Amino acid sequence: MEVRLDVLLAILGMALVTYASRAGGYAVLRAVRPPDFVQVLLRHLPGCLFVAYVAPPLLAGGWPAWIGAVVVVLVQIASRNLGIAILAGVGSVWGLHWALPVLGLTP
Known part of the structure; x- marks a missing residue:
């Protein structure tokens, strides 16, 4: 290399x-010390960035990506552990992409 x-x-x-x-x-x-409106903006910024990172692949990924997103939300609610929730969602999308061609379906 x-x-x-x-x-x-x-x-x-x-x-x-x-x-x-x-x-x-x-x-x-x-x-x-920033003004109050800047402090409010900075408090809400991480959520906005998360949506900006997640929305394009979610929209482009089709229904397997939406199922993965639902899995993430459900596992997050059940476990209160974001790392496990993300792993579960990624694993479910990966599993769907692997299993669907085997079953003769297309994502």
Whole structure:
């Protein structure tokens, strides 16, 4: 396996920019008290980001992805453990994608 210098530099550059943006945000919020509307926005931002990450693959994944989403919600409610819920959902989607062609069905 060959390590390409341009790819390595791109990865290191992205890591540096990601770290700098996160550390810069923490530094600014420690030094300056943001207005109330910014604090409310920051409190709701993780949920919005989660929806933005999950919605496109869920819409593109068809009904196996929706079944996986339902499994995640049900396992999360039952176990109160997000890691186990995500593993159960991914496992159910993987299992459907494996089993459906065996059964002669298409997702």
